[in-house]
Amino acid sequence: MPELSPPWYSVVNIDLFHRVAKQTILHPIVPWFIPLAYRAQAFQYHHPPLYFSAAYAFIITLIWVLQWINRYLAFGPPRTFDWTEEVVLITGGASGLGLLVAEVYGMRGVTVAVLDKNCGSDGDELEARNVYFYKCDVGDIAQVEAAKRRVEEELGTVTVLINNAAVVHGKPLLQLSSGDVEDSFRTNIIAHYNTLRLFLPGMIKAGRGSVVTISSVLATLPAKGCSLYAPTKAATTALHHALTAELAEYPFIKTLLVTPGQMTTPLFNGVKTPSFFWAPVLEPVDVAKEVIAAIDEGKGGEIAMPLFSQWAAVFWILPSSARKALRKLSGIDTAMEGFRGGQKKDE
Template sequence: MSRSREVTGKVIAVTGGARGIGRAIAERLTAAGARVAIGDRDLEAAQETAAELGVRAYSLDVADRDSFDDYLGAVRRDLGPIDVLINNAGIMWVGSFEEEPDSAARAQLEVNLLGVINGVKAAAPAMREAGRGHLIAVASAASILPIPGEATYAATKAGVLGYFRAVRAEMRGKGVDTSVIMPAVVDTALATGTGTGVVRLLRPDDVARAVVEVVVRPRFEITVPGFIGSATRWVSLLPQRLKDRAFVAMVPDQVAQVRAGARAGYETATFTTSRARQRSRRAASAE
């Protein structure tokens, strides 16, 4: 049976907390009495959110292990031991896998997957030593569903689920909980111009509610809405031909549905920054 836990007073670190799902998570947790510290590579936006919500804000590039260590070190210094780490930061490129720029694929792997790995490695040792803690990743329904137009994004989110399954096995009996939240399409900048399939468009607060619920009562795999998990498990029992038909009916074809030009602003801003960061790292490693 799951254990019910108090949120009040918990020190909770949330990555990608300046906007969207991360902001909604910070807002709900703060309302529940948690002491929240958001990290984001856009420090100015994070500071604005922090001022509005009454939380702490820090600079964070999840793809940089040193930056993650500095972020969690600052949170521990200012607020105390971290009870919960919520790995929420993520980016997405949408379109045919053949047309995806190599730099966009690399950036998604760095932020969505390596960023989570960096977070777990930075937070887990102290939690294991204390015999308590909770590692949470906001992944995606793309972790378990085949979504045309999101090949690399889906690979990173499936990687997060696989990574957390292995970490959970290693941490069993150590007092540290692990949870993976897998929402359908959420109304954020990341999903601009995409389709939702058979599921309604979620609000960031729908995901935030699920996160708070899992902090209170830890579970491992959670889909939002919940029926996605059970439907996917049922479909997986079918022969491949029928399975393919079922997924075509359930899952949006983002190659066909994404609106021309609708994502230009998001992808230019997101992946231009990522390319600059990649060039900076290559230059630093060459010195």
Template sequence: MSDIARRRWFSREGFTADVLSSIVRNTVLDPSKTFLAQVLLHYAPPTATFLAQKREVVLKWLRVAFALGLLRVFNAWLSRRAINRGVSDKFDWPREIVIVTGGSNGFGKNIVLMLAARAKARIVVLDILEPQYTLPAGVRFYQCDITDSSAVAAAAEKIRTDFGASPTVLINNAGIIYARPLLDNTEDQIEKMFKVNTLAQYKLIHEFLPDMISRNHGMIVTVASQGANCTAPGMTAYCASKAANINLHEGLASELVTRYKAPRVRTILVTPAYAKTFVTRDMDPEDGFLSPLLEPETVAEAVVNQVLTGKSGYVGVSAAANFITFNLRSMPLWFQSLLRDRLDRTIKTPLVKHPWVRNE
């Protein structure tokens, strides 16, 4: 993928709130641009006809935009420094060993393809299903039931033997959903969602994190969901399993510093909105300006972009909807209830199978 493609103005989903906010960030809230505009306006000839009686008004608003832009930049810098514990680390991607769970299809497939193309890393696809695509050079598939501790241990041993080292990056992407009201979910369905979405992440972290801690180098990527921040009616059990992912990420990030003294082990949390994957097979997801229905490549690209920085981070996709769900609990209770109730209309069985769903 070219740099031009990665810096596109318009998203794959068209003109959305994310695109608009990106334009605002890169113009009105870019302090370098508003400072330059102030300088040019201040020293422009007073006789310039296009400035007639408007100079002071425009300068006033440029100063406001400049101050807001500086505040945004400083806040972003402070957040990055805090979550990265004020220390830096270097990832030599052709030498790193990256595990992608659920890498046979969906988000995982696109993460694997993008990482292989851009990072040239050694990549392990860990999945119970065989990949539905041709694996690029440097990518190996290991069939594994990640909900089974003994299967995870056996796969880990084989990976270390085959690669001669322990993995340094773990992308916990695998997930499953049965979009049903709580009482319509069977006990087996609820247990399976928690086993795949939640408990498997603990098993994988238990297996691969100790080596990262011993070297004070590595990365754990947790793929959760915006449903983890805002439970939608009709998928309560799924949202609960993903909410546990967020608590896992936050607790792990702190323990790496306070308990394990490994501040260079990076942690990344990803919370995507609805996307065109098999996960939405039983849903009629909303596709709007604030929360567009995402292409799988959009989510994968956001994950890969953050991973390749070699830094901890929080990636909300799409960002506008994520801002609302992330801050939901700080909002009035009437608004929280209204938003959750409104989401009920998206969790309905579609009348026609979605074109992106290929399997039963």
């Protein structure tokens, strides 16, 4: 029996409406066509349809300008990204989001190094040209030091660091073993310290760099069954903010925080999203496109997907009873019941 296509309404969600709105009624240019159309029909400036539509277009444009000013003041001017001179290093890039980013950059001619303990033979080149594997447990400082020496000798100074490696042990706290705890902290947070301490000096010396931290919305909204994963991601988020402050004296190094929701990768295999409308499952390619675009444009800042993750922090200013009710209504604490994932190496 042929496989049926998913129903059309399965792709209808709040993010779809938001994307359409951003290209139409919330675009800084499109709303101006309405008062212009009224004017072309001989409406006078004092006519309500014309001045109300012009006022709306002005407000939307003003908000867009203020947002641009806010980003500029917060993260500074973008750095120049020269793809012929960059070396991109991705941890946990053997599959999922990390592999997608590696393959895209490799196909564009950018030199890419992948550090992953689950790769094939050391130094293998992937199908995408210019992407090289280095077998490495990024939670082990000695292995990262050895990988750094090889990468710099064979490929050059790393100028883009994407800390993507992660593992998930989706168990209640009392079922976690000491090995689970150690494995998660080594891969999800200690690995960040290892790579940052080793590769940042090279970026500072080179006078250019981008540091990308792949966190998770679970860092802000920890779910039942994520008592190990969520705290490690909260630590990576805190590390990003502290690091950004410390790197303020080096404006040529940009820091980017990525906080995605659930993605269709093996990391959370079997997890059922609480709401397909409000919290749609992300395709890794959509997240990869946003990350690559930000790096290419030399931007710092934050990428939060899907839409609800941009407002996740608001949850904590609500009264405790409201938070409890929202957790129950959203289904966030039952989502991990079908978890069948394993110890994967990408977010």
